Amino acid sequence: DTGVSQDPRHKITKRGQNVTFRCDPISEHNRLYWYRQTLGQGPEFLTYFQNEAQLEKSRLLSDRFSAERPKGSFSTLEIQRTEQGDSAMYLCASSGSAGAKNIQYFGAGTRLSVL
Amino acid sequence: QKEVEQDPGPLSVPEGAIVSLNCTYSNSAFQYFMWYRQYSRKGPELLMYTYSSGNKEDGRFTAQVDKSSKYISLFIRDSQPSDSATYLCAMSHFDTDKLIFGTGTRLQVFP
Numbered sequence: 001d002t003g004v005s006q007d008p009r010h011k012i013t014k015r016g017q018n019v020t021f022r023c024d025p026i027s028e029h030n031r032l033y034w035y036r037q038t039l040g041q042g043p044e045f046l047t048y049f050q051n052e053a054q055l056e057k058s059r060l061l062s063d064r065f066s067a068e069r070p071k072g073s074f075s076t077l078e079i080q081r082t083e084q085g086d087s088a089m090y091l092c093a094s095s096g097s098a099g100a101k102n103i104q105y106f107g108a109g110t111r112l113s114v115l
Numbered sequence: 116q117k118e119v120e121q122d123p124g125p126l127s128v129p130e131g132a133i134v135s136l137n138c139t140y141s142n143s144a145f146q147y148f149m150w151y152r153q154y155s156r157k158g159p160e161l162l163m164y165t166y167s168s169g170n171k172e173d174g175r176f177t178a179q180v181d182k183s184s185k186y187i188s189l190f191i192r193d194s195q196p197s198d199s200a201t202y203l204c205a206m207s208h209f210d211t212d213k214l215i216f217g218t219g220t221r222l223q224v225f226p
Contacts (some may be wrong), residue, residue, distance in 0.1 A: 004158075031212060040123065042203050042216030043159065056213065091158055095212070102147040102207050104214060106158040 001027065002108035006092050012113045013082055020078045021110045025094030033093040033104060035066055036060065041090050043106075049075060065102050082114045116143050121204055121217025130226050134191040138204035138217045141185065145206040145215075146181050153201045153219065162202075163189065194224045201209045 005024040013019050025032045030051050035043035046065070047057045051072040062065075064082075071111040079086055089111050093104040121138045128134055136150075146167055163178040165171050165187075171178045177190040187206075191198055193208035201219040 006158075033212070033214075035214075040218065042121075042218050043214070044216070045213035048212050050212075056211070058213075083128070083138075100215070102212065103149075103161065103164050105161060106151070108158045111156070 004092055004094050004105055006090075006107040006110050008110055009108060010111045010113070012034045012115065014089045014115050015082060017082055017084060018078065018080045019112065020076055021073060021090055021092075021112075022076050023092030023107060024074045025092070026096075029096050029105075030072065030085060031095035031104075033075050033095070034068055034075070035091040035093065035106075037089040037091055037109070038087075046077075049052060061088045078114075082112075087112055116141065118215050119204065119206060119217045122157050122220055123218050125163060125221040125223055127223045127225065128194055130196060130224055132194050132224070134190075134194050134198070134222060136202050136204075136220050136222070136225075137190040138206075139185055140187075140206060140215075140218060142208065142215075143182070143185065144150040144207075144208040146209055147207045148178070148187050149205040149214070150176075150178055151205060151216075152198075155200075159203055191222075194222075196224050196226055198222060199224050 033048040034046040037043040049069040089109040093106045150163040153159045175192045179188045203219045204217040205214040
């Protein structure tokens, strides 16, 4: 497997439930990013990690959202008390060393539907 | 005003046409410019990456960056129906890792 892997591909949940998504980056990449994409819009940055350190968070990332990358490998994004406005595609991307840090490769995404 | 502006389309062209896709931006600090292709319900796929100004060619694709005009373009030669997708421009500047995307232009190439 040489690409970014995301699981699940699609999640349907009821409002108020908690959901967790997983991202496995390209194995040699030390940077990992989360974006959110709604219909008809480009992806919007949520947060990113360099190894296990979370270095930047968007103001879009409310206190109901939390992301972790405990051992600098895979990452999880949790949304607590989901709201209908959280329905979107959640995309994970990874990139390599400093010289290529802006070349980000995306996974297929997790589509969240909040009923 | 958004930092990156992109016409959402749709842009409909016949097979074999030359396609021109464009983005404008407002932040003069942007130095890295990318084009992604996204098929319906899939993740974005990196097509082209350019640092600073100039042209870059890869097969049927040519990316151009004009920093003086804050304008970037992607040209697709000999367009194919399989090129039908949404094309996203993205950019970033040196001291941040996050990408700022346009809204995407939906392209339809009909046989």
